[in-house]
Amino acid sequence: MNLTLPPKPKNSLFKKLRAIVITISIIALYIWTFLGIDLDWEKAINKLIQQFDKVIPMLFSPDWSATGEVALTMLETIFIAFAGSLMAAILAVPLSFLAANNMMGKYLSMPGKWLLSAIRAFPDLILAILFVVAVGPNAFAGVLAIAIGSTGMLGKLFSEIIEQIDKDVVQGMQANGANRTQVLFYAVLPQIIPEFLSYAIYRFEVDIRASSILGIVGAGGIGTMIVFASANDNWSQMGTILVGIIVVVTVIDFTSAFIRKRIV
Amino acid sequence: GTSDEDDTQGTDGDAQGEDAAGETPEKIVMGFVPSQDSETIADTVQPLADRLSEELGIEVVGQVMTDYTALVEAMGANQVQVGFIPAFGYVQANQQYDVEVILKSIRYGSGTYRAQYVVRADSGIESLADLEGKVWAYGDQGSTSGYLFPANQLMAEFDIANPTDLETDFFSGVVQTGGHDNSVQAVYDGDADVATTFEDARTEIEENYPDVMEKLKVIGYTEDIPNDTISVTKELNDELVQQIKTAFLAFNDDEEMIAIMKEVYNWDAISEATDAEYKVVKDTYEIFKESLTN
């Protein structure tokens, strides 16, 4: 049987070069990483063997006497996170439109994108300082810190959703004689609202968990409990906290699934 | 509100603080940053706030904060009027915002504590001079007993210009551990040769490492470091400050409060304090300030 093999592919020089550059960079990155980092496995494992019994069993035998406190703190956290995330969800909407390519054009959307990126660059600690100074150490400072922190992330996610909308529908509305605002309300919003909602709810969950910031501003909340439980090596209390968080997040999951079904 | 004319907070001396004295706020916010240089770390300020409120007849809101930088800034903006701040935080607050110390905590019968140098008993390290070329473990660079005081002492004793030189030239390496117990642990595990901690942080890990007291020894101490402060902002009027002082001091004679203070905060008592007592911290701060800003 005579074999006729396909001709060899002709890759452009650019593509070949690009592939080579990418490969070399990745290899270099890994070499650099493994040379730069030295992990003392032996010590870590010894430590693990020694600590395992002190940490893990305690985590799994939660200190139920702390249940009341955890529940109360969790409730506080929910209020703070709710107010903060909702504020963020509202703030993020106009920002996301400013940062979306297909709304503002490739170049005009740049400042919006940069702004959102810059907001995200601020660590919790600094946001906390800013808001404590603004409104004092209390739950409201926590709300503001969460609101701003979440705006950066939500704005980015929202703008990505906007960039993915179905352009045909927009064109359909334009062909009806709709003006820009009408197109926004009839063609754009219905497409993005469900995703916006899911992300906002997702962020609410994240905010409930990422509440270390609340400790810094004196807002209390579960984050403060975590900090103290860890500082005092109180692992069984940490276990209770974990249970509390898991319960709350699961409940939110279910509620949000319910709400989404109604609204979407 | 209070002292509206006082927008130029902290730009010049004490005089302004005095001027502002006059009105009494209807609500006082008390910020509390638990001392990291302590065995158990309290997570509530409620008992103190409640009692104070009772004594003063003004609403007192107590907030626990986990980072004193935020508290210092909050006092600067007069969002917090009474602060429980560690010594180092107090010095910053005083220099920037004319926050004034009125009281301090008494622990183990003393208004001060010390930092210690811990090494392995079999390491052959006997004095501070032997530390040259060794590996140093400390909690973090903002810790008064874990870093600032020992570093200052070593710099003075061995004539080292700045902390960077200390870390890189005097010592052969440093380990930043995040906490005093971790520092002790690092020496115990052999990850470092010397740890600087509060006195005596070895007991922190004694439960897990019963032989820590024999395996590790202390080769020296730093100067005395004043304990945590209770400080007030300059906007608070003198009369009220006086009342607050009296109220806190009265806790010393109250069985119930003493019990709480002992159990929750690890305090024996509260005593009066003046800014002068914190001069030693201030001097240290000055030294580090220079190294930071270049």
Add this chain to the structure above:
Amino acid sequence: MIEFKDVSLVYPNGTQGLKNVNVTINDGEFVVIVGLSGAGKSTLIRSINRLVTPTNGSLLVDDEDILKYRSKNLRKLRTKTGMIFQNYNLVKRSNVLKNVLAGRLGHTGTLRSIFNMYSKKDKSLAYESLKRVNIEEKVYNRADELSGGQQQRVSIARVLTQQPKYILADEPVASLDPPTSHQVMTYLKKINKEDNITTIVNLHFIDMAMEYADRIIGMRAGEVVFDGPASEVTEKTFEEIYGRSIREDDLRGGTES
């Protein structure tokens, strides 16, 4: 009346979409445009409501040169020309009624439309239109719950609600199976006759074109290569439109590159 006078269109990337098109479409006609993929059918149809803008020539709709139109006039033009798309272009997540009411957008103030405050008349018009295409029982279903044919009927209802003078349909049946295609074409034809709306439809299938069209326009490479009543279409017309004799072509697959 729509008059193309020597209209040409070159896309920004240099593709010649239309080339010296001269066509007049009279009121009430049912015109079908046929041609291979890429022949310029969509471009021709989209020029009429200015979704694309020809680069040369003049295009008169009701005796006004729409190529000179700017935003306000453009809205008016689009309000009077309804458009039906191959992929229906419905808002999948909105319900049928809301989709159909969108046909009134051009006639409704911005604020009113944002708050869904349509007049009773608009709403009943929308409902009437749904009835005309026999889909009124789906009024509260979400668009994505409907089959292709049903979605296309909703999009016809949307256009009807718009009460346009012209209907442009860009391959309205390309995503549908033959029986459903016939059904949709029948509705279009019915509306054309009952309301005397000038209707211009793009189709791939010349056989279907011949069945429904008053008049057929054949396009090839941006040019109009045939224009006449369906009855005049001959074997030769096929050849003109498809570039060569149809059977031969199919066997060779030469029309694709």
Add this chain to the structure above:
Amino acid sequence: MIEFKDVSLVYPNGTQGLKNVNVTINDGEFVVIVGLSGAGKSTLIRSINRLVTPTNGSLLVDDEDILKYRSKNLRKLRTKTGMIFQNYNLVKRSNVLKNVLAGRLGHTGTLRSIFNMYSKKDKSLAYESLKRVNIEEKVYNRADELSGGQQQRVSIARVLTQQPKYILADEPVASLDPPTSHQVMTYLKKINKEDNITTIVNLHFIDMAMEYADRIIGMRAGEVVFDGPASEVTEKTFEEIYGRSIREDDLRGGTES
């Protein structure tokens, strides 16, 4: 030889996909199955390579009851039956050659296929197949760079590479325009004749069916309502298959719910 013996299929949701089907397809035949949407054409064809599993009766392929097959036998069965899909089912991001080589998966070890280590013979077979459908010059293009007709030809090449005994084609031309459809049907017919591969094709279009089929099977609501040579198809056959006279049906759109 494929024999359906009283085969029925009920989908988990209760839909009756097939109902007492009795059909025998002889080697080398070119059979076209026609019927309305939902008639069960796909279900019939997919039973043959067990993409769906009939719930009753027995289905013999080369005298073995494939309904009893389990994973290993199943792979063998699928290796000898090639399938062509309406939407071509190509991996859009992979190039043409890779897509075509996927036809060899059933003949290749898992590890070899993961590392793209196809034998020289496989590769030349793939290239041969591409040549047979006249698309060898696109061998390194990505699948999503091709037009619909070209993609369908690639998928035919994939099946050819598989060297199957049977080819099943589920509406291979439904997404294509008429000239391209004829072209694809022609290739299928050609392969059927040249390689003597038994070919079973689903079509919507009865006219096209009559043009290419040796034999036509008409389905309706899961049942076989017509089975005979293309020449025997009459107006009455239409009625049987489409439930009523074809024109009427189209107008009413009664097949949709």
Add this chain to the structure above:
Amino acid sequence: MSKSNTKKPLKIKQPPDIYPTKTKAQVTIIFFAIVAMYLYSMNWTQRDMVGDITDAPANMVSVLGKFFPPNYSYWSNIWDEMALTIQMAVIATTIAAIITVPLALLSARNITTFKPLYYATRTFLNLLRTIPDLVLAVIFVGLFGIGLLPGILALIVFSLGILAKLISETIETVDMSPLEAMRASGGGTIQVIWTGLVPQVLPQFTSLVLYVFEINVRASVVLGYVGAGGIGQVLQSQLRYGHIAFPNAMAIIVLIFIVVLVIEYISSKLREALI
């Protein structure tokens, strides 16, 4: 004919409303519930506020002012920590990306048709995600002592939760038809996934991995709280020095920002190369 007549005609004589009354009522109730909860939360969180909010912006601007101008000369002190942070993120992201693959496949409905397995994996991932990063870090530090390892482990577990979820969602949106074709031509499960699925998800996979890499670089700030090393720890101790170190802190933030922007840029380029 008969068909459309047997359909029960809508009772509405009036033109219908845009939404059925039931939907309207439900949406209204949900809306008001959310507003009520919001108002309550706002009110509750502000109960301890002293003074009014009018000074807030001025106060904020004045603290923010202390962070500027950033002390860029401080960068020379922190290259090592920045490098360490990136290295930790590289390792954590790589390992997480590898572990994600089976987890994502198991938690994608269209691939794992065996329901119990699908639900088990989902639940496991959901639980994983509920654990706050801070808790993870604390637990690992408790287990392994201070150092890089607990930091890396915390990052791995933390990013695993996000990555597996996002990737399984990507997998669920792929076009299943090529997979069916592969199956029809006799491919085994792994072959089908490899030849049919992988090419479809690869670009998304890459960009999600890079996105998680970015998150991991940022997360090092949190790790700083628990002594898990990296740039976060430096930031932490700088802030301990109060306002005089604020410009240093800002320099650190700017550096992190730049690193993240570079990662974003590279990731967009890489995606272009892949698509």
